[in-house]
Each structure stands twice: as C-alpha cells, then as structure tokens.
Amino acid sequence: MAEKLNVPQEQEGHAMLSTKGQQRRRFLSLFAGTAAAATLMHACSNDDNPSPDNGINLGSGDIGILNYAYALEQLEAAFYTRVTQTFFSGATATEQQFLNDIRDHEIAHREFFRNALGSKAIPSLEVDFSKIDFASRDSVLGTAKAFEDLGVSAYNGAGKLITEGAYLLLAGKIVSVEARHAAMIRDLISNGSFADGTAVDANGLDLSLDPPEVLKVAAGFLKSKINASNLPTS
Amino acid sequence: MNIEHIITDLEQQDPELHDRLSNRRSAIKGLAGIGGKLALAAIPFALGSLFKKAYGQSTATIVEVLQFALTLEYLEAEFYTLGAAAPGLVPAGPPTGAIATIRDHENAHVTLLKNTITTLGATPVAKPVFDFTAGNGSGNGPFKGVFSNYPLFLAVAQTFEDTGVRAYKGQAGALISSNEVLTAALKIHSAEARHAAHIRYMRRNLLSSTAIKPWITGKDTGGIGDAVQASYNGEDLTTQAEINIIGINGTGVSAAAASEAFDEPLTKAAVLAIVDPFIV
Structure with missing residues (x-):
C-alpha cells in the first residue's frame, strides 16, 4: 500500500530526491495499512479531476479536511505577513512581539500542511484583503479576532469529520494554539474578553462551525474560489 | 433526574x-x-x-474518558472557586473578572460532564478531596499559601490550564467514535486553551516578564520551575509527523516558534501523576 501511494509522487518532479518528498513519504507511510490508506487512495482519484469552473477542489475524506485546514492557514499566514510588514500606527512592543509570533506560528502551520499533503495539496490561494485597513489598529485586530475565532470554530467543527486518529491529534495540536491566539487578540482589544460570551457559552463550550459556514466567511477574504463539495459531512 | x-x-x-x-x-x-x-x-x-x-459499543471507553476529564474539572473548578472567594487574593478589576469567568466555565464543565456521564448510563465519579498545596493532604506541599499568595495562585492556575489542554488533547483519539462527545470535548479543550493564554498574560503583566507569552515556548515553565516541569516536558517538539518545522521550506520559523505553533498531548498516566499530589 505504502509503495502504491508513493508512486505518483516519485514520478512527479523528482520529489523522491527532495527533502520535501522524503518528508511526505514518511508522513503518508505513517498511515499505510490503515483505513487512512484507503481514504488516501480514494482522494487521489478524485483529485485527478480538476474542475476550474467550480473552484479549487479541496478533495474528499481526511485529505479534504487537511486541505481545508491548509486553506485557512494560508489565509491566516498571509494576513499576519502583511500585518507585520508595516505595523499599524502606535503598535506597542508587546503587540509587535505577539503579532510576529502569531505570523510565525501560522506560517509553520501552512508549511506543515503543504509538505504533509505533498501532491495532494491545493495550490497557493490568492487573498483579497481590500476590506482591511492595515494602518488601523481597530481594523487589524478586529480582523485578527475574526480569523482566530473562525479558525478555532473550524478545527472544532472539523474534528468529527476526521477518520484517522493521527490526523485528529495533529488538528488538536494546532487548534489549542489558535485558541491561545484568539484569546490574546481579544485581550489586546479588550482585556478580559479572552473567553467572553461571544466565544464561550454558558456551558463553558467554545464555538464550532461546519466547513460551509467557515468557508462562507473566508470567501470574503479570498480571490480564489474554494470548492468544498467533496468534503465529508459527518 | x-x-x-x-x-x-x-x-x-x-x-x-x-x-x-x-x-x-x-x-x-x-x-x-x-x-x-x-x-x-x-x-x-x-x-x-x-x-x-x-x-x-464504545460507550464504556467514552465514559472512562469523561470520568477522567471530570476529575480534572473538579480540580480546576474547586481551585478557582476557592481562589475567587479568598479574601484579598485576586486584585479587584480585570483580574477578579477573569478569575470569575474561568471559575464559571470550570464549574459548567463539571455539570456538563456529570450530566453526560449520567445520560450514558454511568455514575459520575465523586469529587476527590483536594490539597492545593500539592502536599497529598499534608497542606504543606510546594504550593503552600496558594490562596494567599497571588503570584503563586496564578502559577498554579497556569499549570492547571496548560495541563488541562494537554490532557484533553491526549484523549481526543479515544472519542473518535462519537461525533457528539468528541465535538464537546474539543470545545472544552479550546476553552481551556483560551484560559491558559489569559492566565499566562496575567502572569506576564504581574511579573513584568516579556519571556512569558500566551503560548508555550519549548518546555519552559514560565519561570515557575521544577515543581511543574512535568506539565511542560515534551512541549518542545519541533518535528511534526516527521516533518521538521524549524526553517521549514526556507521560511524563518525558529525553534521557539516551531515549538510554540503546536501544543503537545499528555497521556492519561502522565496527567494522573501530575495531579496526584493535589489529591488527598
């Protein structure tokens, strides 16, 4: 099974010789012989049918969910990269430190998914930040809060759609960092709002959203069109 | 009922x-x-x-996870309930508000878990007797004075929150068969991470220490020291699924950022060993 999975990657662009290719093979081979292998095979065949008219297809099964996460991480990383190129006026040392850190975390997440997905990865997305005023603290932190809360909701909602425990754990490793970001950005806007009633309900539960709801919001910041029609729904 | x-x-x-x-x-x-x-x-x-x-069929497994989670939530709920009620401990203003928010969430988690366990046909475990000095009942452990010494209170709070995040993360896989319970656990997990971030921010401000950040760098305890090191060991991973995150794809991701970007799980056994001194 593992060998079969590797064949397309080795044929493409000498991936076998690159570090990235080796990483990818190891990542995929972790799941060889499990249910994920079957899922991967399934995702392979689906992804071979690009449908540009309907947008960038995330794919199906666990691969689809990983691509969904990759899309969101691309959006976040692009946002913080822009934010930290020229900070909004009056950004404090603390704000700059935190925003730089968050940028690096989101880049780490994005690049991790890119390498892990390998040839199954969706292309780089084109963002649309025309609605954001990067010179304004309110605009930047307000957008950051929306992205971080959205990210937390997205991972919380995606957990149940993942079939392979190792992928679930990876999503879990990332979502709590997103929640730390969300809390911090909220505290920068208004100290003490880290987990207020708009983020955590009376049962002490954080938010969760299904992919269509998340992607509807994300679409407002993307030029690229995302096609989530093959994602699992339960 | x-x-x-x-x-x-x-x-x-x-x-x-x-x-x-x-x-x-x-x-x-x-x-x-x-x-x-x-x-x-x-x-x-x-x-x-x-x-x-x-x-x-995996109800038994799910109940076992929920009972474990309930024990941790009892610990946190009682800790914040006592801390919020301790005269002169938490300063008025934002700190009092934040501790009340977290206290209410932890108590809500206790209620939710007890109800869910009951609904699944099991009896919720009883609340243990706690010794928040971590003295196994002696009242004389390393955190003696935790309800009169505010920096110490926040240090223990940070440890409980960061440990709680790791504990839930470690159990996610055991809940994969139940969409409902898994989603609820994930929603508690990220709420705990929000708490952790805020408590760390409170400590940063209180101690004027820019080295303390809302996220965990390496396996750093944030200056708390050896007494809580077990809660941070293993957080310093910079490789995920065999992919090296440091400088990944030519980016400037440092070792610190690579470790911060991913929180790590703890096994049930590791968590129970950490909380053991707090349980009489």
Whole structure:
C-alpha cells in the first residue's frame, strides 16, 4: 500500500530526491495499512479531476479536511505577513512581539500542511484583503479576532469529520494554539474578553462551525474560489 | 433526574442529536406528561437503550474518558472557586473578572460532564478531596499559601490550564467514535486553551516578564520551575509527523516558534501523576 501511494509522487518532479518528498513519504507511510490508506487512495482519484469552473477542489475524506485546514492557514499566514510588514500606527512592543509570533506560528502551520499533503495539496490561494485597513489598529485586530475565532470554530467543527486518529491529534495540536491566539487578540482589544460570551457559552463550550459556514466567511477574504463539495459531512 | 434538561444539554453539544432521538424523545415527553410516576420510573431504562443505540459499543471507553476529564474539572473548578472567594487574593478589576469567568466555565464543565456521564448510563465519579498545596493532604506541599499568595495562585492556575489542554488533547483519539462527545470535548479543550493564554498574560503583566507569552515556548515553565516541569516536558517538539518545522521550506520559523505553533498531548498516566499530589 505504502509503495502504491508513493508512486505518483516519485514520478512527479523528482520529489523522491527532495527533502520535501522524503518528508511526505514518511508522513503518508505513517498511515499505510490503515483505513487512512484507503481514504488516501480514494482522494487521489478524485483529485485527478480538476474542475476550474467550480473552484479549487479541496478533495474528499481526511485529505479534504487537511486541505481545508491548509486553506485557512494560508489565509491566516498571509494576513499576519502583511500585518507585520508595516505595523499599524502606535503598535506597542508587546503587540509587535505577539503579532510576529502569531505570523510565525501560522506560517509553520501552512508549511506543515503543504509538505504533509505533498501532491495532494491545493495550490497557493490568492487573498483579497481590500476590506482591511492595515494602518488601523481597530481594523487589524478586529480582523485578527475574526480569523482566530473562525479558525478555532473550524478545527472544532472539523474534528468529527476526521477518520484517522493521527490526523485528529495533529488538528488538536494546532487548534489549542489558535485558541491561545484568539484569546490574546481579544485581550489586546479588550482585556478580559479572552473567553467572553461571544466565544464561550454558558456551558463553558467554545464555538464550532461546519466547513460551509467557515468557508462562507473566508470567501470574503479570498480571490480564489474554494470548492468544498467533496468534503465529508459527518 | 431532569430528563429534559439532560437531553437539552446533550443537544447543545450535538446539533444532530435531536434528529437521532426526536421520535424517541417525543415518546418520552408523552410518557412523562401522561403516565406520571409509573412512566418516570421507566425512563432510565428507555434512556439507557436510547444512548446505547446512539453511541454504539464504545460507550464504556467514552465514559472512562469523561470520568477522567471530570476529575480534572473538579480540580480546576474547586481551585478557582476557592481562589475567587479568598479574601484579598485576586486584585479587584480585570483580574477578579477573569478569575470569575474561568471559575464559571470550570464549574459548567463539571455539570456538563456529570450530566453526560449520567445520560450514558454511568455514575459520575465523586469529587476527590483536594490539597492545593500539592502536599497529598499534608497542606504543606510546594504550593503552600496558594490562596494567599497571588503570584503563586496564578502559577498554579497556569499549570492547571496548560495541563488541562494537554490532557484533553491526549484523549481526543479515544472519542473518535462519537461525533457528539468528541465535538464537546474539543470545545472544552479550546476553552481551556483560551484560559491558559489569559492566565499566562496575567502572569506576564504581574511579573513584568516579556519571556512569558500566551503560548508555550519549548518546555519552559514560565519561570515557575521544577515543581511543574512535568506539565511542560515534551512541549518542545519541533518535528511534526516527521516533518521538521524549524526553517521549514526556507521560511524563518525558529525553534521557539516551531515549538510554540503546536501544543503537545499528555497521556492519561502522565496527567494522573501530575495531579496526584493535589489529591488527598
């Protein structure tokens, strides 16, 4: 099974010789012989049918969910990269430190998914930040809060759609960092709002959203069109 | 036992539960409304079979995870309840507000977990007797004075929150068979991470230490030291699924950022060893 999975990657662009290719093979081979292998095979065949008219297809099964996460991480990383190129006026040392850190975390997440997905990865997305005023603290932190809360909701909602425990754990490793970001950005806007009633309900539960709801919001910041029609729904 | 309340609680975690149960639920409603005492006595049996069907064969595994989580939530809930009530401990203003927010969430988690365990046909574990000095009941452990010494209180709070995040993360895989319970656990998990970030921010401000950040760098305790090192060991991973995150794809991701970007799980055994000194 593992060998079969590797064949397309080795044929493409000498991936076998690159570090990235080796990483990818190891990542995929972790799941060889499990249910994920079957899922991967399934995702392979689906992804071979690009449908540009309907947008960038995330794919199906666990691969689809990983691509969904990759899309969101691309959006976040692009946002913080822009934010930290020229900070909004009056950004404090603390704000700059935190925003730089968050940028690096989101880049780490994005690049991790890119390498892990390998040839199954969706292309780089084109963002649309025309609605954001990067010179304004309110605009930047307000957008950051929306992205971080959205990210937390997205991972919380995606957990149940993942079939392979190792992928679930990876999503879990990332979502709590997103929640730390969300809390911090909220505290920068208004100290003490880290987990207020708009983020955590009376049962002490954080938010969760299904992919269509998340992607509807994300679409407002993307030029690229995302096609989530093959994602699992339960 | 308030059946409607329990089902409502579960529904809040599980938007699809209603569909799953609606026929049976309306049957129960009718039963409760018409049948009086006799029907009420029959309800636990009805619920038992209802959930066995809804949650399948791994109910025992799920209950075990929930009982473990409940123990941790008892610990946190009592800690914040006592801390918030301790005269002169938490400064007025934002700190008092934040501790009250977290206290209320932890108590809500206790209620939610107890209700869910009951609904799954099991008896929630009893609340242990706690020694928040971490002295195993001696009251003389390394955190002696935790409810009179504010920096110490926040240090223990940070450790509980960061450990809680790791504990839930470590159990996610065991809940994969139940969409409903997994989603609820994930929602508690990220709420705990929000708490952790805020407590760390409070410590940063209190101690004027820019080295303390809302996220965990390496396996750093944030200056708390050896007494809590076990809660941070293993957080310093910079490789995920065999992919090296440091400088990945030519980016400037440092070792610090690579470790911060991914929180790591703890096994149940590791968590129980960490909380053992707090349990009498």
